[in-house]
Amino acid sequence: MELLYRLHIENLLLVNTYFIGQMVLLGLFYKSILGLKRQKTFVDWSLTLMLLVLAIQCLINTEQFFKFNLFAITATSLLSVVYALLHFYNMLTDDRKYYYFTVGLSSYLLVSTVLFLVGNLTLGLSDDLKYFTWRLNAFFVLLFYLFILYEWKVSFNPKKKINNQV
Numbered sequence: 001m002e003l004l005y006r007l008h009i010e011n012l013l014l015v016n017t018y019f020i021g022q023m024v025l026l027g028l029f030y031k032s033i034l035g036l037k038r039q040k041t042f043v044d045w046s047l048t049l050m051l052l053v054l055a056i057q058c059l060i061n062t063e064q065f066f067k068f069n070l071f072a073i074t075a076t077s078l079l080s081v082v083y084a085l086l087h088f089y090n091m092l093t094d095d096r097k098y099y100y101f102t103v104g105l106s107s108y109l110l111v112s113t114v115l116f117l118v119g120n121l122t123l124g125l126s127d128d129l130k131y132f133t134w135r136l137n138a139f140f141v142l143l144f145y146l147f148i149l150y151e152w153k154v155s156f157n158p159k160k161k162i163n164n165q166v
Contacts, residue, residue, distance in 0.1 A: 016069050020054060023047070023076035026105070030083035033098060039086050050079055070117060077113040081106050100154065104147025111140045 004011045024047060031043040054072055058065045064072075084106040092100060115137045 010066060012068055013066055016065055016072055019076045020051070023050065023080050023091075026080040027083055030087055033084060033089055037096065039090075040061055041084070043083060046079060046082070050075060059113050073116050076108045081109050084109075098151065098155070100147050100151040104144040104151075107147075108144035112137055120145050 004014070017153050027043050027047045031040050034040055034043065053075070057069075057071065084102045087098065088106075090144050091102075092095075118133060
């Protein structure tokens with residue numbers, strides 16, 4: 001991204017690729033931890049359908065992939081939240097595996113999606129207000145990382161496993 005910036009090239013291609021990649025990876029992650037076959041089939045079909053919709057959108061208007069594509073950002077983020085909600089549903093009766101990660105992810109994706117949607121509205125406003133939304137997004141990214149850290153501490157900390165074995 002730094003190279004693109006130095007060459008005065010828009011980095012929105014990478015942004016759109018990031019959101020699509022995030023959706024695919026989170027879909028595969030949640031598919032691997034979902035227990036019911038119907039839910040796994042739903043993840044497969046919804047991922048395929050969303051990728052098809054985004055490909056058709058790109059074929060119809062190739063410029064969309066090089067713009068701030070609000071539809072792609074919103075659709076991919078909300079689909080990832082749906083996968084997280086499926087996992088929350090399963091945790092009502094199962095163990096709380098990846099609970100804190102899922103809480104952090106769903107919170108962050110919902111907030112960041114709203115901030116991205118509002119981001120286009122702030123283009124004509126003052127720089128302070130524009131940067132406030134990005135600082136708020138950065139705060140929620142940090143909060144999400146803290147949830148990931150706590151999940152690691154609770155689930156994967158080697159000291160915890162050693163203490164449980166003794």
